[in-house]
Amino acid sequence: MPKTTLEKADNQIGKFKNPTTMLSISPVVPSFSLTSAKYLRSPSSSSSFFPKLSRLFFTSSSATPSNSTETLPRVNNAGLKLNETVDEVSKGKIRLDSWISSRVHGVSRARVQSSIRQGLVSVNGQVIDKVSHNVKPGDEVNCTISKLQPLKAEAEDIPLDIVYEDHHLLVVNKPPHMVVHPAPGNPNGTLVNGILHHCSLPSVAAYSNQEDDDEEEVFSDDEEMSSSSVRPGIVHRLDKGTSGLLVVAKDEHSHAHLAEQFKLHTIERVYISLTCGVPSPSLGRIDVPIGRDSNNRIRMAAIPGSLSRGRARHAASRYKVIETLAGGGSALVEWRLETGRTHQIRAHAKYMGVPLLGDEVYGGTKNMALSLLQKRVSRSDQEEILELVSRMDRPCLHAIVIGFEHPCTGEIMKFSCPPPPDLAEIVGLLRRSGRE
Incomplete structure (x- = not known):
């Protein structure tokens, strides 16, 4: 690799030093390592790349409908009417769409919002077409649920997993x-x-x-x-x-x-990623608001202390280093989201000084990754590392687990799926090539 390229990469690393004095990280976080789940994929070849995660990837019950799953009739709900007074026990104000959604079960919030925008909702006799209108105790709300809107997306024969x-x-x-x-x-x-x-x-x-x-x-x-x-x-x-x-x-x-x-944040979401460098500490919770980056409108940014000024919204992520790779040049990191902000993991990782490998938008550039890895892997693997990192054209991020309550049966369901080949391949190489 040309020396000038490495020099440029070294200069970039200075932008992402760990801002440990700025991080809002809880020192004590309950254990949340990946655990077995009911509906897991069989491991195929991925367990050899992820031996420390292999307990996830065992053969279990097949991914077919449960016998207890009840078939409920699909209800249109068009024309359903609501005529109620906002309860006096309600505290303060609440958005109109939120209040109606809490009173009409089985109707999506998007459909409630559509009903409001179509002029089908009135408050105290006055038509309200703003979904964020605040209602207060004593307000009389009249609502008629709108008709189903036709789909505009076209069906395409695309293979699905x-x-x-x-x-x-x-x-x-x-x-x-x-x-x-x-x-x-x-x-x-x-x-x-x-x-x-x-x-x-x-x-x-x-x-x-x-x-x-x-x-x-x-x-x-x-x-x-x-x-x-x-x-x-x-x-x-x-x-x-x-x-x-x-x-x-x-x-x-x-x-x-x-x-x-x-x-309500009751959905379990677990991600794994590869980072440029290793998070410090190795276990923690990041509680830093996320908002639009004022210097780059296509990306988000973690903005400390901006919540009260309205520039950003509350965002919290828990993370854990599963494995340090390539002598500290990279790490396999598990993330659990407490909120669901746009680009949350990517923005929080950048804020910590360890952007995701392959994430060019948030600082995980190829030059940065190669500079960190070049000095820490064996000479025999440097060429292969260079090739794999150069080919990585996406952030190394995979949603590995999702868990939720079945909406009709109440059964707790949990699913896991191994990472795709591009991520598994680079993890395997970084693992075996790192120097002691």
């Missing part, structure tokens, strides 16, 4: 580089297009963009949503470059129930 499916939901292992839903610039070839070819989805879920005034964005893990996006059945999302597990609702009741679990 379906981990589990029943009458109400499916769990999909999304490959890297696949966009989750149609949006400007990506009208087809998305996960949603493929799912629509595989099965029908609730037409109510052609969502408009959710306002973010006071509520956490329920439908976001890692990807920003365009205002004209179509999201049939999608409860949460993964960034285009992120691989791993997504749960998709097949009816409106399931969608509303799952969305509520995300809102």
